[in-house]
Amino acid sequence: MSIGDATRLVAMRELRERARRRSTWIIAAVLLLGSLAAAIVPELVHSNAPTRYTVALVGDPAALRDTLVALGPPLEATIDVQTVADADAARQLVTDKKVDIGLVPAPGPAVIVRAGTNDRLVGAARQALATAALADTLHVDTAEVDRITAAAVPELRKVDANADSRRGAAFGVSLILYLLLLSLMVQVSNGVAIEKANRISEVLLPIVRPGALLFGKVIGVGIGGTFFLAVGMLPIVVKLAAGGNLPDGLGGALVGGAAWFVLGLALYLTVAGALGALVERPEDAGSSITPLSLVLVATFFVAQTAPDSPVGTALAYVPFTAPLLVPTRIAVGASSPLELVLSLALLVATVAVVGIAAARIYARAVVRTGAKVRLRDVVGAGPTQDASASASRRA
């Protein structure tokens, strides 16, 4: 049996056993419900509760009344106009929050508003009042004024129009990667520790090469975790695909960041497996990956707060921080092609080196039972020394 076949069998076992576990489906169901809610609730809230403004209008100038009602659709709202006798009455209604704003066309057109509220409505109403006053002065109708002023409206050129949307996408991407890496790391180290404590490794090692055992577990847990995450996120993905309403940068981050995502999983999970092989009791598996978790938390912090800062730029090249940072930087549009190529090359090389080292540590540590294995006991020591040390321990 080749190492590839053995790795595949080990990975398949991980996937099958994971699918058998009830907790797996409960977590997937919770994710599914959560993302279903995230996809549907905004739609329900939006359609059930359209915005409704009430405007108190002093006097009853019919033209202005029509203009006000017509302001509704552009504001995605319905506007009700309530006629009042004078400015004082309008002011009272605004103060009592019976209406949103009061409009006094004359003398000296005025808008009565509670400070700090209904900015968009106020803006639109002021525009309408100004247009009406201008039409009145020029003795033309308001449509004519609109025609003239529209020609003079300056074009609005927005710089980085989608910054907020990009930040949102970056936040989502780094959060998902962070949570997935953290939970799968625990699963791998815990799984390895259980196999060691229950002496399953001892049965399997004569049959399967240590590398196949470690990498099979990493692949199985990685694919399984990603699959269930994808299932859980399906409603959001469907909505995004169907609505075409992707937050800016999200698509790029997911597609462009896929390589870092996969390699990051490989890197972190492989190290987590080697660390899990060091512990004596499965209860200690969680604490064995503390160094990895700390790196991950720090990286997540940078990815959330300052992915485009100099620190973020520097960390994009560091193999252990790149998997979380690079997709985030792609989302906010901070990465350059050169950075991507260099970062990926460094990451690939690190995954290869770390993979070999981790398999070696795993092979030596997983058969050493009786006490927690210190890392320096299994790093660098030749297999010969290792075997005799272990043999004397057992004898």
Add this chain to the structure above:
Amino acid sequence: MLDHVDLDVPAGRVIGLLGPNGAGKTTLMRILFGVLTPDAGTVTWRGAPATDADRRSWGYMPQERGLYRDMRVHDQLTWIARLHGLDKATGAARASALLERLGLADRGRDNLQDLSGGMAQRVQLAAAMVHEPEVLVLDEPFSGLDPLAVEFLTTVITDHVAAGRVLLLSTHQLDLAENLCDGIVLLHRGRIVLRGDLRALKDASPARYLRVDVTVDPAWIATAGASVELVDRSGTRLRLAVGADPGAVLDAVRAHVPVSDFGVETPTLSELFLAAAGEPVDDHERAAS
């Protein structure tokens, strides 16, 4: 730690690797399977150094049982068979046949953790045999087994060697080994102190024992001047001095109490071990004798 241990396991015979706890039996087996690498020495199989592929074709039941507790029994055996290179259908068929033979046919869909200790032990044996190995190595297979299970395991072991295959087992329970093993290797503190065909070893030993059906008091046997070195705790088994005449000792006993049944016996395996453990023998000398 093992020191110049040299072991030959021929086919068709039950070979027992014996010795007290800590003698190095498990270490030796782990080296056979490449789990540990020795400082020096080789493992050869059919005249050539054993390869990883050779090792994977063998079957190993470690002393500390190890299988996935939360995995179904049949799934687990099938999976291990596939790791040995069998295809899925063959592996599943082998797993079913073995479970049937081990009396676990109706437990295949249960998780291992739902089985009793004895049943789990049988599953562990099945895991070592699911690929029908030419070589079967069992580390302390009898520990924790009830007499029925011991009897059953004995049958499995004798069937295996009857088919002309290789079997090595380790145990510290010398009485069990005495009934089962054709050849023995006694390990003590990492060194071989005795080895060979069990019957020949017993016959070759100068020690002889007189068994009587009465209780002998060590005090009066000493005053009688009989050539007895030791009376065992039950008082019915007397170790004779080398070269002593059993008849004379029997007469000395008869002078005190009437004896209706007696016999002259070779040493038991435990007695051989105790005699040998005191003075480690040179491998080559012993092998030549």
